[in-house]
Amino acid sequence: MEIINEHTKESRLEHVKIQYDMLTRYCMKCKVQGHVEEECRVLHPELKLENTIENYAKDNDKKTGENNNNDN
Numbered sequence: 262m263e264i265i266n267e268h269t270k271e272s273r274l275e276h277v278k279i280q281y282d283m284l285t286r287y288c289m290k291c292k293v294q295g296h297v298e299e300e301c302r303v304l305h306p307e308l309k310l311e312n313t314i315e316n317y318a319k320d321n322d323k324k325t326g327e328n329n330n331n332d333n
């Protein structure tokens with residue numbers, strides 16, 4: 262586009278770059294719109310597990326055994 266400065270009467274050309282990337286989410290992996298690669302379930306399989314996270318490795322805080330018989 263051409264911008265004319267009224268003070269200096271000089272015109273200059275400004276390049277207007279339209280970044281569709283900011284507006285449209287497009288996954289290069291799936292080649293579909295709607296999500297970006299950061300959210301891609303294919304690239305990041307762990308994202309789909311967010312609802313089914315089980316605390317598989319729960320810390321068993323119970324220390325069993327070892328009865329210290331300190332009879333004297």
Ligand SMILES: [Zn+2]
Nearest residue numbers: 288290291301
């Ligand atoms: Zn994807």
